[in-house]
Amino acid sequence: MKLIAEGAEAKIYLNGNKILKKRICKKYREKELDVFLRKTRTKKEAKLLSDVKRINVKVPRLFEVKNFSIEMEYIYGEKLKNFLNKNNYKKFSKKIGEYVLKMHLSNIIHGDLTTSNIIVKDGELYFIDFGLGVETKSLEQKASDLLTLYQNFKSVHPEFDCWKYFLLGYKRKETEPVLHVFKKMLKRRRYI
Ligand SMILES: Nc1ncnc2c1ncn2[C@@H]1O[C@H](COP(=O)(O)OP(=O)(O)O)[C@@H](O)[C@H]1O
Ligand SMILES: [Mg+2]
Numbered sequence: 001m002k003l004i005a006e007g008a009e010a011k012i013y014l015n016g017n018k019i020l021k022k023r024i025c026k027k028y029r030e031k032e033l034d035v036f037l038r039k040t041r042t043k044k045e046a047k048l049l050s051d052v053k054r055i056n057v058k059v060p061r062l063f064e065v066k067n068f069s070i071e072m073e074y075i076y077g078e079k080l081k082n083f084l085n086k087n088n089y090k091k092f093s094k095k096i097g098e099y100v101l102k103m104h105l106s107n108i109i110h111g112d113l114t115t116s117n118i119i120v121k122d123g124e125l126y127f128i129d130f131g132l133g134v135e136t137k138s139l140e141q142k143a144s145d146l147l148t149l150y151q152n153f154k155s156v157h158p159e160f161d162c163w164k165y166f167l168l169g170y171k172r173k174e175t176e177p178v179l180h181v182f183k184k185m186l187k188r189r190r191y192i
Contacts, residue, residue, distance in 0.1 A: 009041070009131060014074060019060065021045075022069040023131075038068045041131045046070050048108065048130035055106050057099045058126045075128070077121030084115060084157055093153075093162040095125055097169020100145070105174060109134045109141045113149035115156060143181035146170075150186070 001020065005012040013020040023038040046065040049072065053059050061073035084092060096118065103110060110117075111132030119126045134141060153162040171179065 017074050017076075018063060019072050019074045020069055021072065042066075042068055042070060044133065045129075045131045048133040048135070051106070051135070052103060052108060052127065052130070055102050055108070057102055058124055059130075060126065060128060075119045075121050075126045077119040077126065079116055080118040080120050080125065081115040081156060083120045084160065084162075086160065089157065089160040089162055090165045092120070092125065093160075093165035094169040096149070097166040097171075099125065099127065099169075100149070100166075101170045101172065101175060104142045104145070104178065107135055107137050109136060109138075109145045111145065111148075113145055114152040139178055139181045140185075142178045143185055146178065146182045147185055147189075150182075 001013045001015045003011060004014045004019075009026075010021050010023045013022065023042055025038070026034050029037065042065065046062060049059050049062050049070075053061075060075055062070065063073070064071040080092060096113075100110070100113065110127065110130060111134060112129055117127065117129040119128060149166070150163055153160075153166070167179075
């Protein structure tokens with residue numbers, strides 16, 4: 001097993017064609033709270049992976065869930081963050097819009113929508129990292145999902161107008177109320 005990534009919350013190991021995402025103990029958190037958060041986030045992430053798969057959004061296949069770890073399919077590809085360029089950003093941004101639309105129409109919030117949490121494999125987009133995700137009808141939570149992605153686009157890919165193409169995939173009669181709340185959030189953020 002080889003350690004391939006270490007985030008704020010988890011260590012990611014690669015074992016053949018499988019990934020082990022293991023949530024690590026945070027010393028600064030009180031012990032019981034730490035155990036509770038790691039367990040619930042692990043469970044939630046596994047549940048979201050299987051729920052999202054059912055609505056035909058591509059995610060890693062789930063192999064095994066334990067208290068603090070998830071074993072899943074290794075998506076052998078490239079992070080969208082490093083793959084996006086002037087020739088493909090329109091197509092991929094629109095695709096992200098279509099997939100996020102599917103999730104939001106099913107009341108699934110990813111929670112950390114960034115181009116680091118999307119992997120491109122064979123021209124297809126795979127979403128990973130649902131650890132901060134939730135299932136809710138809340139317009140505010142859907143809008144803040146959008147805000148995270150909007151800010152990621154602006155800060156990581158400022159040379160491309162990803163948002164314009166994202167909206168081509170996301171904007172529908174049903175998502176108008178979400179976009180309305182999103183715009184209000186954006187204004188508030190600008191004047192703070
Ligand atoms: N199923 C997977 N297939 C391929 N790479 C993965 C997979 N899961 C995680 N990774 C890699 O590990 C990194 C961190 O995993 P992630 O789930 O995003 O955790 P974190 O919460 O630390 O960001 C990802 O950015 C990606 O490079
Ligand atoms: Mg991540």
